[in-house]
Amino acid sequence: MTHRIVMLALDGVVPFDLGVPPQIFGAARDADRNRLYDLIVCGAGPIRTEVGFTVVPDHGLEALSVADTVLVPGIHTGGPVIDGTLDLPVSRALRAASLRGARIVSICTGASVLAAAGLLDGRPAATHWAWAKRIGGLYPQVKWDFDVLFVDDGDVLTSAGVGAGVDLCLHIVRTDHGADVANRAARRCVVPPWRDGGQAQFIERPVPAAAGTGTDATRTWVLERLAEPVTLEEMAGHARMSVRTFTRRFRDETGLSPRQWLLRRRVEHARILLESTDLGVEAVARRSGLGSATALRQHLHATIGVAPSAYRRTFRHAG
Structure with missing residues (x-):
């Protein structure tokens, strides 16, 4: 059976963060070229991206109820990165997915969404270094590490920005299916097969x-x-x-x-x-x-x- 990944798109979503996971997980195949992941995108209605165009997810928030992994891309506008708020239906759906055992993943400032839902309280987490002051101030209960590429805390994984999302997705493929599968996916996507999560972000x-x-x-x-x-x-x-x-x-x-x-x-x-x-x-x-x-x-x-x-x-x- 393929592993079901449901991406949650929110207003202000970063298009790169939204586009990377389908590429990486779509390229992850077994030796017989069978897909190992089934990825869909969900959201509450049309979603305005940070760069001025709109995407329309094929599924609503109910899709989170059947996710094996929930993945939240980065956002650059909205409550989670501005004032620490999150729409109640989104928060409830994320918490319900976590409670039933879904793996929870974020890329870049998507970690603010997880933090706003209370899923990172007391846990180590990463996000983009440029957002350290704002996000760290909004969510002081999280054990932020603003230096590393990604943090794997078992059932919750968070990454820094942009390219670090590629590293985290490949890390997940490698953890799930081994180096051969991850390396083949990396070659297909023409990206480096591996960078250690503890490697420093390229901070100015x-x-x-x-x-x-x-x-x-x-x-x-x-x-x-x-x-x-x-x-x-x-x-x-x-x-x-x-x-x-x-x-x-x-x-x-x-x-x-x-x-x-x-x-x-x-x-x-x-x-x-x-x-x-x-x-x-x-x-x-x-x-x-x-x-x-x-x-x-x-x-x-x-x-x-x-x-x-x-x-x-x-x-x-x-x-």
Whole structure:
């Protein structure tokens, strides 16, 4: 059976946020090219977008009652981002969907809609950094993280703005069906297959890095040799920077130290190998640069709380 996603469009909806999920989830297919998700759009009548045209959803709010996942795109006008209010029928429908066990997802300022409905109280959540002051002030009961691309809190997932919605949708596909399905969907949509949710948003900084002086090329260089030992000094040398300058610039661009970033990439590569190959745990550890099965078990457990064998069984079953 396909998974039913119902998108809730409200006045002031951001067209990009409304258009991304159908593309990503529509591109998610199994090995026989069967669709894995059924996505529909609902709303209370014609919806005025933020850029001056109107969309007419095919379904009313009643569609939320049959959703496996409810997804709220960003809005740039309306009560949730202006004064913290939300139409009662919308609030009731969202709360009812959550109470019966639907997964709840938002992109960008769609998180304000969830917060206005009371679904984020006491929980960690993300939204676009540019709205931090306003949304944070309207909903102080939420544990906002305005730096990361997205937050996965189990049954509630929230993302930052625009491109981070792509990352969150691919993360959901990957969680539901594994790396192969998510990677195929990303290739079909011509987008990067994966960016860690904890990666920093690209926040405006007073002194931007000069062209050609970033760490992107070095990160690509490191990813091509994950199985090899790579030192901080070697990374800095490749970037033609001092260790101090490289570390500072790396953290500005990724939100992580070089060592933290490298460890996350290695653990992620190990996860992909566990999902998509029959390699033993020792071989997975070596190919991902973690060195030993013991180290792989420790880092995987610290990251997602399960052992390699349990992780492999979960994704083999999901795929």
